[in-house]
Amino acid sequence: MIMSLPNDYAAGTTRHAEVPSFTGDLDDTPAGYTDRDALLSHLGRQVLHGSRSRDFASAYITTKDGTRAPRMYRVDSETLGKCEYVQLTNKQYAAVLVVDIDLPGTAGGHPVNLNDEVKEKFSQLITHHLGPAWVGINPVNGKCQAIWLIDPIYADVSGQSPHMALLAAATHTLGQWLGHDSHFAHRFSRSPFYTGDSPTAYRWYRQNHAVRRVGDLLKDLRTMTGQEQYSKPRQQFSSGRELINAVKSRREEAQRFKALSEGVEAELAGELDQYDPELTQGVRVLWIRAGRAARDETAFRHALKTGYRLRQSGQRLTDAAIIDAYERAYGVAQEVGADGRKAELPPMRDRQTMARRVRGYVTTSKSEVHGGSSVSGQVTSAERKALATMGRRGGKKAAERWKNPDSDYAQEMREKLQLANRKRMIQGNSTRGRVLAIYSQTLFETGEGPSARQIATEIGCDRSTVAKHLSALRKSGLIST
Structure with a gap:
């Protein structure tokens, strides 16, 4: 008995014979159960957020308290195989890098049906040992998604971390070079675990099991494409x-x-x-x-x-x-x-x-016309840290000078401090005398003592300062309470 292939694979085989056989050095062997188990093991997840169709609203449930929660599927359940879309990453954790390539090829669902430019670039990546671990191909229009396995990276509740920023940079660089869909949200992507019979489901091909560090992947990609490498700013001052x-x-x-x-x-x-x-x-x-x-x-x-x-x-x-x-x-x-x-x-x-x-x-203008807020970019973070370090060292040096209370430095500093204290005392006595004079004169002329605020306005100082002087004068008995 001869078993017939599904219509989509039969159509793909026919077209494969009609078009040039160049596959971009991609393996044309469909992924099997062992390949999918290896991918699940790398993801390290017990459940995945999936959606059976592009109606992503149905991928959420309403809880008893009225909030929305994602509909999760166990990775060992048959229901996950019915989900055509899945979230392989979330904002706190990622073990893969996913790029959605929006350049159309031909119908068929095989690597040979990809866009010629995409196949050429996949070939360059593979030559430089940067090829994707998985490639999924749309059997209708030849568009595809590619997955790279990476060392797992993490972020806080807000989804912010240096590693996530590095992943975003690597994803953008790869996607821009490959002709990605700029509107791809990097949340729901086509599921490599789908086992249904949808004629539009992506056909997945496992290419390798290589796990890469995001930083190395980005660095090697920039080297291959001739882009400028990022270099950490260094201290440029000799002292x-x-x-x-x-x-x-x-x-x-x-x-x-x-x-x-x-x-x-x-x-x-x-x-x-x-x-x-x-x-x-x-x-x-x-x-x-x-x-x-x-x-x-x-x-x-x-x-x-x-x-x-x-x-x-x-x-x-x-x-x-x-x-x-x-x-x-x-x-x-x-x-x-x-x-x-x-x-x-x-x-x-x-x-x-x-x-x-x-x-x-x-x-960054702060005017009402232009809006915005002013930001300072005058020194780099390295220079700012250097300035802070010098400030701490200056404090330590001063503390060492004060260890000997009889040293010339300590005696000189004490003399300066005593002189400053005498000046402050004289100034304070002068202000207190002015407060007493104004209070006494106003009391003599009106029969009522002025308030601290009135005296402060008269002599041009803070109300709190006048209040302290009035309190001291009352305690000394110079003015009545």
């Missing part, structure tokens, strides 16, 4: 004093640019450009002195103004637009105020840095 001086100079520079930014925002809020006679070809030129223009400040200010206008109009803040505005303003300032100087435009790298800075000021 603590050099770091402190650099931070001070950055702060001063940021304050100067902030003043420029606030001036530009005030200009834009007034919308006075069309009436301003001081503009030259639409650019407000800043002057160092008569006949000598401040070219860099003029160009930066105009680039900043252009950035704000682009944002107000809903346009993109591109580097090209900001740099063009900078160069144009620099040219106008050079034309009207060169004062014998040659044009000295900064190199393109510095202009790109300037464009990023302008974009940062515009997008």
Whole structure:
């Protein structure tokens, strides 16, 4: 007796003979029960959240207290095989990386039916030992999903962890290179455990059992595709004093640019450009002195103004637009105020840095017009830690100096402290005398003593300070209670 193949596999076999036999170096042997058991073992889960169809609302149940809960299936149950969709990962745990590839091929459900570009890229991955562990193929349109086995990673209740961020980066890099579906939610994916007879169910092919570290996978993929590798920022200062001086100079520079930014925002809020006679070809030129223009400040200010206008109009803040505005303003300032100087435009790298800075000021503006909140990106985390470390070391050094109470350092510090205490005492007695004088004069003229708030307003200090002096004067009997 000759058994007939299911219609979908029969159709796939016929088409397989009609199209070129290149499979992208993928194995064309359908996955079996042993392969599925190995995948379940790697997932390390006792239950999985599944859905029988694309109606994912039915994949949830309503509990007795009225909340929604996922419908879970034991991994050793037959009902899991009836689920065409399953969640292989969740926000706290992941043992696989799933990419949904949206480039259509041909009908059939075999590797040979995949899109030619996808097959070529699978071949490159396999050549570099980066091929997927599982590939599922849509028998209707030749689209597919690919699964890589990874070392399990975890996250907290919110789903946030460095490892999850690394997994997201690896998934995005792989997907972008393979032509992924950008709207794929990475929650429900096609189930490699489906055993039903749906004609649209994916056909799954196990390729290998390799388990990879996410970081190594991402690094090797970037090397293969020629992308820039991530490098951890390193301390770039040779000493603590050099770091402190650099931070001070950055702060001063940021304050100067902030003043420029606030001036530009005030200009834009007034919308006075069309009436301003001081503009030259639409650019407000800043002057160092008569006949000598401040070219860099003029160009930066105009680039900043252009950035704000682009944002107000809903346009993109591109580097090209900001740099063009900078160069144009620099040219106008050079034309009207060169004062014998040659044009000295900064190199393109510095202009790109300037464009990023302008974009940062515009997008983090705290004005009501632009919204947002200010964020500081002046020092790296490594530099911030170095500054904190130097602060702790300074405290330890000071503590060592105080170990000998008779040392010159300790005696000098005590003298400074005694002098400061004497000044504070004199100032306090002076304030107390003024409080007593005002209280006595008001009591003599009106018959009622003034309140602490009235006296504070009179002498220009805090009400709490006046209240303390009044309490001390009452205890000493200088004023009546």
